Amino acid sequence: MQAFDLNPVRAPYAANAAKSRGRLVEEPASPSRTDFQRDRDRIIHSAAFRRLAHKTQVFVPHEGDHYRTRLTHSIEVGQIARALARALGLDDDLAEALALAHDLGHTPFGHTGEDVLDAIMLPYGGFDHNAQALRIVTKLERRYAAFDGLNLTFETLEGLVKHNGPLLEADGTPVPRYAKRGLPMALIAFDAVHRLDLSTFASAEAQAAALADDIAYNAHDIDDGLRAGILTFQQISEVDFLRDIGSEIETLYPGLEPVRVIHELVRRLITHCIEDAIDESRRRIMASGVTSIEDVRAQKSPLVGFSQATQSVDKMIKSFLFQNLYRHPRLNAMRDSAAEVISRLFPRFFDAPEEMPPEWAEAARRAGSDEAKRARVVCDYIAGMTDRFAINEHRRLFDTAPDFSA
Known part of the structure; x- marks a missing residue:
């Protein structure tokens, strides 16, 4: 067989697939792909990744075919992560794998679905989309004969869990965002089996993927908001940096049609x-x-991040989007409808597991009298739904569906 150059020269601080800490279940090496390339490919071919095509980013799918979904967002994050990784001498395959996987744990209906599931699951350990992504790639995907999950490398699992930074302080206490409730049980349980060094940073590749996510959703939420008519050019000029870009476009291309102005911006x-x-x-x-x-x-x-000036711009854009897009009355009405769907589906499946598909009903039956285990089965089932499937399940079980046409 022809020899392939699987390990091009990269910076000494980059992740190295040839020196990976390996997988939980040992597998023969591939003659044509590095371990990080195999991780990326397994993520792309997973059922969870396909379902992102019908999960809300900001707008529910019926709003239009041209708005971002979790899938298109993840692909765009992957492109930006690759660009950052290549420029910094990093392993762009690992950065891309992490970018493509970062939203796998998200529920239907965006953050609204997550908030509702978290509130319902509070007595049973809560819900965290980051921990759910770990459950998906280590347990819930059932495709391979030799193992559950995708059997990803340590570096990919580490980056998936810690792409936003360490989860534990040096003394072992949770970082501030987990200080009140502690780490999700899924993270604690997996770390006990396959240590992820939760008090350290992940690779520079993971940091590049996390920053790519910030870049993508700021820019693309502005894009979708303008094209949906929720945001206006006058509104975004409240952010000095965006106003300056708009002025530059007007100077270079006076009278440019709005759709091209949006793309240029x-x-x-x-x-x-x-x-x-x-x-x-x-x-x-x-x-x-x-x-x-x-x-x-x-x-x-x-080590991967913005300058202070661009950090300030990023903060201003996030604040602007929160006030003018994410809390817009039109999206608030959609959130109310989404919350109704999740809030009604959960108790129905919890009380009548036989309403779920046979494999899920059987998993609930095996939980027996353990309510926490049964609740987690129902939670996993609902979290994996697409927006459309959740709406159809609500219609099947209750003969009605909330109105999303705000």
């Missing part, structure tokens, strides 16, 4: 953020003196 915002992140990350890497992935993990702050 978004592409210039993405380009600025990527180029700023590359420059700033190179500066941080050089200043840190890291020479290995272990050095990256041991840092006290991320």
Whole structure:
């Protein structure tokens, strides 16, 4: 067989597939793909990844075919993550795998579905989309003969769990975002079997994927909001940086039709953020003196990130979107309808597991009198639904469906 160059020269601080800490279940090496490439491919071919095509990003699917879904968002994050990784000498296959997997644990109806499931599951350990993604790739995907899940490498699992930073402080206590309720049980249980070093940072590739997510959803939510008519050019000019881009476009292309103005605005915002992140990350890497992935993990702050100026822009854009898009009355009405669907489906399946498909009903039956286990089965089932399927299940069980046509 022809030899393939599976490990091109990368920076010394990059993840190295040839030196991976391996998989839970040992497998023969592939002659044509690195372990990180195999992880990416397994994610793409998973059922959970396909379902993202019909899960809400901001707008529910019936709003129009051209708005982002979780799937199109994930693909766009993957493109940005690859660009960052290549510029920084990182393993772009690992960065892409993490970008494509980062939303696998999301429920139908976006963050509304997550909030409702978390509230319902509070007596049983709550719901966390990051922990759910880990459950999917280590347990819930049932495709392979030799193991449950996707049997991903340590580096991919680590990046999936810690792409936003460490989950534990150096003394073992949860970081602030988990301080009140503690780490999700799924993370604790898996870490006991396959340690993920929860008090350290993940690879620079994971950090690139996390930053790519920020870049993508800021830019693309502006895009979708403008095209939906919820945002206006006058409104976005409240953010100085966006107003300046708009003025530049008007100077270069006076009288440009609105749809082209929107695209120019978004592409210039993405380009600025990527180029700023590359420059700033190179500066941080050089200043840190890291020479290995272990050095990256041991840092006290991320090595991949924005400059202070662009951090301020990012914060302003997020604040603007929260006030003007995510809390818009039209989207609030959709959230109410989504909450009704999840709130009614859960108790119905919990009390009558036979209403679920046979494999899920059997899993609930095996839980016996353990309500926490039965609740988790129902939670896993609902969390995996697409928006459309959840609405249809509500219609099947209750002979009605909430109105999403706000």
